[in-house]
Amino acid sequence: MKMRVFAIVALTAGVLITPAIHQTTPATADPGDIHGPLSTRGRFIVDSGGNRVKLKSGNWHGASGTWNGNGDEADPANHGGENGRRAPLGLDRVPMDKLIGDFKALGLNSIRLPFSNEMITDSHTVTGLTANPELNGLRPLDVYDRAVEALTDAGLAVILNNHTTTTRWCCSLDGNERWNSSQSWEEWIEDWKFMAARYRGNPGVIGADLRNEVRRDTWHDPNWGLGDSRDWYDAAQEAGDAIVSHANPDLLIMIEGLNWTGIPTDLTGHERPMLKPVSKLSVTLKRSHKVVYAAHFYGYIGPNHTGATGTGETHDPRFRDMSRADLLKSMDELAGYVATTPDTHFTAPVWISEFGVGKDSEALDKAWFGTLVDWLIDRDLDFAYWPIVGFHEKDKGNQWGLLRYDTAGGLRSVTDADDWRGAHISRLLAANGKTGQVAPVRTWSMLNAIHEDDNRSLRAAADWDPGHHKLTCPDDQRLIGISSRGQGGLCTDATEVDLWQPGTQAVMVASEKVSTDWANGFTKYQCQDGQFMIGYSMDGDGMAAILCAPARKPLAGAGRTLWDDKEDQRPASREGGDYANGYLKAQCNADEYAAGIGFSYVSWRGGHPDALYCRKLG
Secondary structure, X not given: OOOOOOOOOOEOOOOEOOOOOOEOOXXXXXXXXXXXXXXXXXXXXXXXXXXXXXXXXXXXOOOOOOOOOOOOOOOHHHHOOOOOOOOOOOOOOOOHHHHHHHHHHHOOOEEEEXXXXXXXXXXXXXXXXXXXXXXXXXXXHHHHHHHHHHHHHOOOEEEEEEEEOOOOOOXXXXXXXXXXXXXXXXXXXXXXXXXXXXXXXXXXXXXXXXXXXXXXXXXXXXXXXXXXXXXXXXXHHHHHHHHHHHHOOOOEEEEEXXXXXXXXXXXXXXXXXXXXXXXXXXXXXXXOOOEEEEEEEOOOOOOOOOOOOOOOOOOOOOHHHOOHHHHHHHHHHHHHHHHHOOOEOOOOOEEEEEEOOOOOOOHHHHHHHHHHHHHHHHHOOEEEEEOOEEEEEXXXXXXXXXXXXXXXXXXXXXXXXXXXXXXXXXXXXXXXOOOOEOOOOOOEEEEEOOOOOEEOOOOOOOOOOOOOEEEEOOOOOEEEEEEOOOOEEEEEOOOOOOOEOOOOOOEEEOOOOOOOOOOOOOEEEEOOOOEEEEEEEEEOOEEEEEEEEEEOOOOOOOEXXXXXXXXXXXXXXXXXXXXXXXXXXXXXXXXXXXXXXEEOOOOOOOOOOOEEEEEEOO
């Protein structure tokens, strides 16, 4: 028996076709309801009362497409044995309320619900959902609406997942490799604004998973931070801001890393970066505490292995080939470290939003899956099994689904005695990890304006210094670190949260007016007493201005000057992390605020922000 694979990783014209194996496992006990708004507190997701919410999710696929892209979509043979009929899978076999009841019986508390951009405007009418005849004749988006409503009415939280651009199976060289494949960047943003706003009134819709498995297309790699049309970091930040700033401020923003770059041959560079780039360049949104990072793990892929067998296969190890120690180390390096490294700009929850294995797996995959479950439990990570629903006939066919239904609706479950996965799924769902109140932690956010403005404020004017690159902190944070070059910055709420006085405006300072010469021989831009820095602007690598905000409490503490012209001057703890990798930095202590920047155009200095004036918050 074979698992369902529509797109084997292959090398065509020197190009990667990413693997498309997706499946999942089960659990027990009623998980209870989850309602937004949710936010993040360090490495954990929390509810409005500050209590930990652990996502124990499953993937209910189908609405984003099951057609394999070959031949006639109407031909069931072109759906790999599982035709979703442009709707979540299984609605032709099982009434929706029964399906959702089965989800809850497993112990899941949330559902990752894939959709395609095509689905939003698809004028097809859905047919063939014989177990749910009231859905026939509706548009795919209307059926998706009904699924969202039914799930959330049943107490299951929903994470919207932009899986593909076109309605077809993922993931190959299929025109769905990037967010702007088969559509423009702007169209993708507009679709996300539409979807986020559409469910704004439903507190059970808790997250927006921005894009599935961003990967190489025929000719080009995606990247993380190069500032071009293939910059996934930039796109994710823009989409996240569009959602939380306007369309639906209550949603969490789920961001996967890079799923694949490079041409997979033994002679060319290639890798699966996942979340590795986040340590040097993390996403900062205009609303703090909304970012959750995501990654996918399957036994047949690897850090440098596409998952292919034959064409497109390299001699790199798959995850299932690794020793236990090497596997744990690799998963930590690719994703886990983001959650387990405390007190940095990249610290955030990690949601393993796809992982799975077949009931008919052999020894290597079984061992891999057991180690993966151990890792998820030990690192206390959020997760989403792929897939919940599969099809079978007399236990033949899909072997990956947690719940597999035959044409009459007959169920084979991961909890059946003959399914080896059941014990692993049960212990995973039973492992609650951290529960109850999550203590407040310090927030650190990095800024980077090398390619464009990095204005993270909703209150400050978007273009507060026209013609210059601007770095501005989120409104609940203050600037605490700068870089001599590289246009980097570090923001924090350490010691004082929401320091900006409500109802007041930010003030740009572009001339010297100081009472103390804290940087002799340098031009000094300084905030007035009672104000603190929230940003600065650059003309190339030279200073242009600083941005100050009035504080809600008196500020006029003792000051000191830090210099970043020859070496880093940062706290010994390196708290906040490296926010401008490869550049010299100056960073105030956590009980201080940045009050000014000094610079000079004399000789070789070039106007760089070489001096940082720090003052006590007391």
